[in-house]
Amino acid sequence: MRADRLLSLMLLLQRAKSRQLTAEDLARRLEVSARTIYRDLDALSSAGVPVYAQRGPSGGISLAEGWQTSLTGLTQPEVQALAAVAAPGALADIGLSAALESGLIKLSAALPAVHRSLAEHARQRLHVDASGWFQGREVVPHLDVLREGVWQDRKVWLAYRDFDGEASERVVEPYGLVIKADRWYLVAGAERGPSIFRGARVAGARLLEAxxxxxxxxxxxxxxxxxxxxxxxxxxxxxxxxxxxxEGEAALRRVRPGGEHERWGRGTCGREGTSVVTVDFERESIAVSQIVGLGRGVEVIEPAALRARLREIAKDLRAVYGARGAAAPQRRGRKR
Structure with a gap:
């Protein structure tokens, strides 16, 4: 979002030509604070954009006379990267997929003819699909409220349920939205400092005036x-x-990979060609759900409470699928 705002700021100053604009004017047009404008101007200046600010009643902000940005300086890899940008479902969730598509059309129209040809060439050879297989998108019923809070720098009242289902209410300062693996998260200032809230666990949200x-x-x-x-x-x-x-370890690693933050401990040799390993499952419920379908290749040694729970599940399964629950064999027809 900031990169888009920096570009908009630069284009506003470019369109103003020699006329100076105040930080308040720019803040009002971009719907941010004057302090944010000054930070963005520092960023543009560091990037080599000749931005000048003059103090005083008749002062303001302007670009160096005659300077303007141009899209003709795009490199071939930059054109290919822009052409590969799709309209992912995440932008549709917050109502921006159509805006992205129209913006890319405008960008393509502004490119020189040789770059338009490169863009079409790349578009037919690279497609980005961020969705997962066999997994539906989480429903985030209050995403519109969260988005408005982020866009307008307004506080939001949240009713939230954590992983264990515990409910709470709080007022937060929404800094931004993050999409990770098709899951929406809110980054917000809270009583304990900057925190993450999973969008699907927001049970209620209300935009405040503050x-x-x-x-x-x-x-x-x-x-x-x-x-x-x-x-x-x-x-x-x-x-x-x-x-x-x-085989059991291989099956377990498929459902419980090490990932970015390793959850596997070092293994030691066990009896009859087995290994003894430790795995951090975070919660007993997760351990049960991931171990129960792995069969003979994985045996829980500790904790004892988990062994007991799996034993009870095994009894229940045997009651359903054991000899008494087996389908009766088909009868042979009578001989005539």
């Missing part, structure tokens, strides 16, 4: 990375010791 000032120098991508790292370090822990065969 506004807020975003933290000085806030960067959404950097904040998300830091919060994700903190989540990985502080997440719930439920360590299980398992005896696995080679």
């Amino acid at each position: 506004t807020f000032a975003r933290p000085e120098g806030f960067d959404l991508a950097a904040c998300w990375k830091a919060l994700s790292r903190r989540f990985a370090e502080q997440r719930a822990s439920y360590v299980v010791t398992l005896r696995v065969t080679g």
